[in-house]
Amino acid sequence: MSELFEPKIIAFVCTYCTYAGADLAGTSRLKYAPNVRIIRLPCTGRISPMFILKALQKGADGVLVSGCHPGDCHFTHGNYHARRRWMVFRSLLDFMGIQPERVIFSWISAAEGGKFADLINTVTEDIRKLGPFDQYKELIRETEAPATL
Amino acid sequence: MTRCLFSNKLENCVTLWRSAGYSVIGPVRKDATSSYAAVEHAADFDLGMVLPDRSIKELFFPQTEPMLHYTIKQQAINTEEFTPPAGKRIIFGVRPCDASGLSIDDPLFGWDYKDEYWFQRRNESVIVTIACTKADDFCLCTSLKLAPDSTNGSDILLRPLENNNGWQVEELTERGREAFSAIAELLQEASEPTAPLAVVPEMFNLDTCVAWLQNPENFESKFWKDISMRCIGCGSCTYLCPTCHCFDIQDEGDTYSGIRRKNWDSCSFALFTMHTSGHNPRSTQSARWRQRIMHKFNYFPGKFSVNSCSGCGRCTRQCPVDMGITETLQKISTLHP
Amino acid sequence: MITQEKYRSKAKKLLAEGSVKMVIGYSPGSTPDRRRPVFIRSFDEADQLVLDSNCIANLSGYLVSEGLLSDEKHVAIFLRPDGIRSINILAAESQLNVDQIIIFGFDTNGNEVRALTGEHAGEFSEFIGSIKEHPPEKSRDPLLYQIEQMNPQERFAFWKDEFSRCIKCYACRQACPMCYCRRCIVDSNQPQWINTSSHTLGNFEWNVVRAFHLAGRCVGCGNCDRACPVNIPLRLINSRMAEEVLDSFDHFAGLNPAQEPVLASFKKDDSETFIL
């Protein structure tokens, strides 16, 4: 039996809500899967689909995008714009054959440390079940450039 | 009586060549396009088409290829240069224009610094050309002083037989002779007549055009603006052209390891010549189209004594706005020199 | 023929009286069934104009060529309904001023060509609205259904195969009236978001990015699809995205010159079923 597959997941989070939520999870000593690398951004509105593609290009097995609940955006409506963008981008990825389970979107507020820990655990388990993103990694191998995450 | 290769022996040829260590490549139609690609069986060849959509250039000068790999550890940089995979290959069913395209680019890749990638592949490839019996509205080899049975760049020329059941074999080079000695047992002496060659009308008088292009006064002619007004500046004419050879060098990787690649590039792109300062020597599409024409029919021959166009017509055939070398030179040939 | 004559004489009239500086239309191409874009600047050239069912290309991209409209003079242009939608989007994105554009609208049905009523972009809004409500039958590509039937792995394999032959000539981008950026994302290298090399990954990334940038903006004119020298079915991706914005946000690109771009606007009650 081969070793348990440990997925590499990149999380793009907004600094005001989800990052603070992650902080809360940490200070509350909640345990969650160590597979996620968090990248903090000012707002979900700043999270360009380019980021998601770049994460995949560098060998991520899954990408998590998370920010403030609707109505809570520090910049009033950054997350509303992001929501539309994700809707379209998600269906584009789906149409291209990238399972929607690999690119996950969520709202997590600064108070939701527990939700953050749970979500990370669920997402990690889901992607573990899906297995490594071999089809994409095959493309990366062809380029002969390294995928270093 | 001449030596002939009959179509029904082609499968045996492919088998023999493959067992003699050649990989066999030929015109293949796959999905919605056609190109020169590796085959395992003669049945995979599509020898009926006028010309594959993609030119033979990519077998010698791929659209992207590694130049070197690098790894960086602390204070040491290690690089490993890429060498193209070695291996003899036979490219069967090449069109004379594509073969000529290769010989046109030889001096460019060979002057001063010798491009090993190009020449290694050239030396390991046997070009088996089939003379054309079919042409379409876009073919213009005759206008370039070439012909449907030109031998430039070919190692073997095959002339189709009248009954469309085989070809007369004309060995042109030692490399070709060697490749065909592997299938000597399959060749037969026969006296069947060859099929008439394709009729390719001459679209313009090349000498008139060249004279016009060489006149420095015409460099700033209004003609260039008018002709290129509808050019949208995509690179498809240059990318499908068997002789266009511009490239770009790009790094992919990070601070620890990665690869340096050589990619096709095109003089049609605005960024091709853009300086760091923002100054662009060829800042308009008309300047870029002028460069392409001038380069092919004035500058390149000035340097290497051969026009950088083999008359395949791909530039016009696939142009999204129906431009191309034919139209431009046709119009030039009607202007006063 | 009647439509062609009608527009020829209209072009002559407008050019002669100086109310437009140029007419962008079609002229005969290098083969009988090809048409090439032509720029008519004086009335005696107007007889070069042809109009028939072979006039397919969406010419609206020429309107945003550098400097063409900056003198505030008027330009007339032959446009199909999708071309009119394109200039509506360009106007909505502040790329041009529709008042400067005289539309020679036409549509084809088989070999038949008919003129569309109207001259300015705004006058076609109702007509375009009717296309939204009643899309022409059989307009959905059968391949779309096939792709939707596939599982993700098969879909990925399908696109990988298609994109593996992309040569990154950027004909899709250059032919597209919506791709007017002075510097395309793929030409920006600080940071280099997507690979410029034409290996399958680079091709995949390029096509995904372009499709995303066209989501909610593509009118399905097919310029990219026809321009692709290696015949990648780009229309499928773009029309899938158009369906997505229509289903999710009831957005039909290019309804009128004042329409808000779909990804630059939002509603508080947009669907978010996919968000955890």
Next chain:
Amino acid sequence: MKIVGRHDEAPGVKTMRLEFQNPADHEEFRQKYRTGMFGLYGVYGEGESTFCVASPETRTDYIECTFRQSGRVTSALANADIGDLITFRGPYGNRFPIETFHGKNLLFISGGIALPPTRSVIWSCLDQREKFGKVTIIYGARTVADLVYKHELDEWQERADVDLVLTVDPGGESPDWKNKVGFVPTVLEEAAPSPENCIAVICGPPIMIKFTLISLKKLGFDETNVYTTLENRMKCGVGKCGRCNVGSIYVCKEGPVFTAAEVSRMPAADL
């Protein structure tokens, strides 16, 4: 190559001193390098960038290069520290035929970030000062801050055997600016150096070269005594990739140094 020194010249402009790591490469460079040649400086993962070797042919223990940080490669170079390794390919291209300048007066005209190639020639000549006649340097930049090699400018200003004229574009002067204000061609015409037995070397942005050539003509300079460098965008450096073409000339092979006579035969609009 190892970076052994680096300092800021002007906003965004840096000079780096590089030393060879491999003695064989160094020897080859010593043999080949003549002033006017250029190299491709690179950082793996980012790419290569072309600029001249700013150090003179009389000082080949090291290479100095000066560049403006603007793109992907130059940013990576600018971020490199002393002790870091970068790559160098070259020297490529042709040279200024300095030995034919012996016994003649020299006029150097330069603008902005184009002083580095001129400086290579200037030092090559000043290091064997006795072989040349009068040396005049006219150097202009957009603003006082944009002048590069400020310490060397001071040195030249103090030398009795060098005539240095500094200028900045109108509006670019600082309150304590004591030198000239005006565009290089104008300042050149004011200075009116004699074309008699004089070689002129011009480096600058294309627009400056264009107008300076006109001014030189006015002053009576013969086109064959005027040298300039055309530094086009380059990638391969070996006459293949096609982007440095001006007419049938591959600037990377047959240039970058040309006489004004040669330049006048090139299709002007492509410069």
